[in-house]
Amino acid sequence: MLKFKTLAVAGMIAALVLGLSANAFAFFGSDKFEAEVEKEQGAVKLLREVQRGGYDVMTTTELKAALEADKNILVIDTMPYKDSYAKGHVPGAAQFLFPIEDMNEWNAEATDGKTMADYEALLGPDKNRTIVVYCGFVKCTRSHNGAAWAKKLGYTNVYRYPGGIFAWKGAGFPEESVK
Incomplete structure (x- = not known):
């Protein structure tokens, strides 16, 4: 029974750690996506200026x-x-x-x-x-x-x-x- 509780607690800790890691990865990984949106907005703005200016x-x-x-x-x-x-x-x-x-x-x-x-x-x-x-x-x-x-x-x-x-x-x- 003690082995089962220890194993269950270890499993819950592992799940918690993995869950937090996935959230942390998603949180920190989103910066590259936000940066891409900013690059896209800049590129489109430049393109539209070029088109407008001829x-x-x-x-x-x-x-x-x-x-x-x-x-x-x-x-x-x-x-x-x-x-x-x-x-x-x-x-x-x-x-x-x-x-x-x-x-x-x-x-x-x-x-x-x-x-x-x-x-x-x-x-x-x-x-x-x-x-x-x-x-x-x-x-x-x-x-x-x-x-x-x-x-x-x-x-x-x-x-x-x-x-x-x-x-x-x-x-x-x-x-x-x-x-």
């Missing part, structure tokens, strides 16, 4: 290769000058501030007082020139505004580099800064 996208390695192959590419950093661009940017990139919020109408206040004509002057007269616009990181939408406005102004070869300066640095590629 431009294409470029990866970090594609941008690096394009810069090495073609010296006529215009790369535009849309981050704030002092807080970001001056500290580090893709080599040769020009700076033109765009807001994070969708800029459906030109807003000189949101572009540091610059006009649409200022942006078009930066882009230049060649409407077929390759233009690559970036900001800080994938979730940042300043680059969407910059690329969308280049398309609105009639430029045909416009790319958004969604990884931005964080992906550039993450790849270990050299950057420039303003001294």
